[in-house]
Amino acid sequence: MHRVVPLKVHYYGTPVVLVSSTNPDGTTNLAPMSSAWWLGQNAMLGLDASSRTTQNLLRTGEAVLNLAPADLVGHVDRLALLTGSPDLSRHKRETGYRYEPRKFKVAGLTPESSDLIAPDRVAECLIQLECRVSGRYPIENDSSSAHAIHVQVLRAHVADAVRLPGTDHIDPQAWNPLVMKFCDFFGDGQPLTPSRLAAGWRMPGRLEESTIA
Numbered sequence: 001m002h003r004v005v006p007l008k009v010h011y012y013g014t015p016v017v018l019v020s021s022t023n024p025d026g027t028t029n030l031a032p033m034s035s036a037w038w039l040g041q042n043a044m045l046g047l048d049a050s051s052r053t054t055q056n057l058l059r060t061g062e063a064v065l066n067l068a069p070a071d072l073v074g075h076v077d078r079l080a081l082l083t084g085s086p087d088l089s090r091h092k093r094e095t096g097y098r099y100e101p102r103k104f105k106v107a108g109l110t111p112e113s114s115d116l117i118a119p120d121r122v123a124e125c126l127i128q129l130e131c132r133v134s135g136r137y138p139i140e141n142d143s144s145s146a147h148a149i150h151v152q153v154l155r156a157h158v159a160d161a162v163r164l165p166g167t168d169h170i171d172p173q174a175w176n177p178l179v180m181k182f183c184d185f186f187g188d189g190q191p192l193t194p195s196r197l198a199a200g201w202r203m204p205g206r207l208e209e210s211t212i213a
């Protein structure tokens with residue numbers, strides 16, 4: 001039996017990416033996002049037009065995509081509701097966002113220089129992809145403005161902990177991505193710390209009862 005349901009979001013479960021980008025003053029901004037998909041050495045990133053990350057990517061053409069493992073959930077959640085942009089959109093002000101230029105410090109994460117591009121990598125992330133922007137496509141609707149940003153992977157850094165020994169492959173059993181599902185965090189299919197992003201609108205009851213971390 002199916003019902004017609006006016007779903008508000010379609011976030012069925014995608015890995016969380018911490019995107020590093022270069023601010024106008026040369027520092028690195030860091031932002032969590034999860035509307036990303038992959039094809040060969042390419043990724044498409046769905047990013048709100050008002051985000052500092054979007055502006056930085058379109059201005060500099062560079063980004064590091066740091067794939068967050070599930071055990072970084074607390075660090076990632078500290079970045080929720082923060083923006084590296086001093087000019088907050090009305091929507092972000094009303095949602096409770098605040099300006100924070102020191103994202104690495106606030107999240108308790110360690111910056112590490114990239115090889116080919118300016119923005120720093122996140123040392124704690126086991127997979128770090130240095131990328132160049134190669135296209136963008138507007139996504140406009142009545143209430144929001146966003147971009148699908150096409151990036152190409154220039155160089156991949158992979159920690160030994162998730163590499164199949166002696167190969168150039170990631171061990172799918174060792175790699176446990178932090179997954180965003182309907183604005184809540186999951187790892188290995190299990191719910192993790194409730195996300196601050198979801199606090200305003202999550203369905204009552206269900207996750208609060210089953211939270212394990």
Ligand SMILES: Cc1cc2nc3c(=O)[nH]c(=O)nc-3n(C[C@H](O)[C@H](O)[C@H](O)COP(=O)(O)O)c2cc1C
Pocket residue numbers: 016029030031032033034035036046047048050051052053054076077079080081082083084085097180197
């Ligand atoms: C787990 C998580 C996933 C998110 N996914 C996205 C996303 O896919 N696209 C997006 O535009 N914003 C996403 N956000 C919200 C951004 O992090 C938010 O817009 C933030 O202000 C971006 O930071 P910036 O303004 O410094 O770039 C996500 C936030 C969290 C915590």
